[in-house]
Amino acid sequence: xxQVTQSPEALRLQEGESSSLNCSYTVSGLRGLxxxxxxxxxxxxxxxxxxxxxxxxxxxxxxxxxTKKESFLHITAPKPEDSATYLCAALWxxxxxxxxxxxxxxxxxx
Amino acid sequence: xxxxTQTPKHLITATGQRVTLRCSPRSGDLSVYWYQQSLDQGxxxxxxxxxxxxxxxxxxxxxxxxxxxxDLHSExxxxxxxxxxxxxxxxxxxxxxxGNTIYFGEGSWLTVV
Numbered sequence: 001x002x003q004v005t006q007s008p009e010a011l012r013l014q015e016g017e018s019s020s021l022n023c024s025y026t027v028s029g030l031r032g033l034x035x036x037x038x039x040x041x042x043x044x045x046x047x048x049x050x051x052x053x054x055x056x057x058x059x060x061x062x063x064x065x066x067t068k069k070e071s072f073l074h075i076t077a078p079k080p081e082d083s084a085t086y087l088c089a090a091l092w093x094x095x096x097x098x099x100x101x102x103x104x105x106x107x108x109x110x
Numbered sequence: 111x112x113x114x115t116q117t118p119k120h121l122i123t124a125t126g127q128r129v130t131l132r133c134s135p136r137s138g139d140l141s142v143y144w145y146q147q148s149l150d151q152g153x154x155x156x157x158x159x160x161x162x163x164x165x166x167x168x169x170x171x172x173x174x175x176x177x178x179x180x181d182l183h184s185e186x187x188x189x190x191x192x193x194x195x196x197x198x199x200x201x202x203x204x205x206x207x208x209g210n211t212i213y214f215g216e217g218s219w220l221t222v223v
């Protein structure tokens with residue numbers, strides 16, 4: 001069964017303390033790996049799509065990377081406004097729907 | 111602003127009732143997806159339409175149905191509502207049927223009492 005697993009479930013950081021979020025997925029047939037940010041009661045906000053192992057994308061303090069088994073979202077020198085739930089989702093070649101992980105709830109304290 | 115518009119934003123209704131949620135996709139997007147997000151289940155795919163035709167079906171209950179109209183807007187109909195149907199319902203859209211770069215709306219909060 002196609003699965004996406006995110007870790008940790010929750011992460012508390014101090015402002016400026018860099019860290020990484022992990023997303024592991026079922027290996028076969030991945031067509032794309034998506035990262036979204038979601039604030040409480042809001043829709044997921046698109047961040048990145050990665051398509052092949054070794055690919056990296058950056059946006060402000062965020063950098064997403066992809067290997068053959070997992071993806072990482074690196075957060076450099078985070079600020080309190082980066083507090084949100086970060087979701088990863090996999091798109092498989094067998095279909096067009098996204099399979100989401102459970103998310104990592106990030107809290108950045110000032 | 112993702113460009114995906116959903117109405118209503120909030121809805122409170124009683125058990126056994128029927129509601130319709132509406133979605134306008136981003137300009138130029140032909141695919142519309144519906145997802146359900148509840149506290150205990152995360153984001154679950156319900157159904158996808160592409161240019162008016164159903165393309166993929168997920169964990170959608172028989173009491174739920176959807177359609178996409180010629181102007182590409184979509185409606186999700188939820189009937190015989192139960193307390194457990196209370197959730198955030200998201201619409202998303204993408205330009206093609208392959209799911210590349212899917213943008214989400216702000217959701218419709220449904221509370222069944």
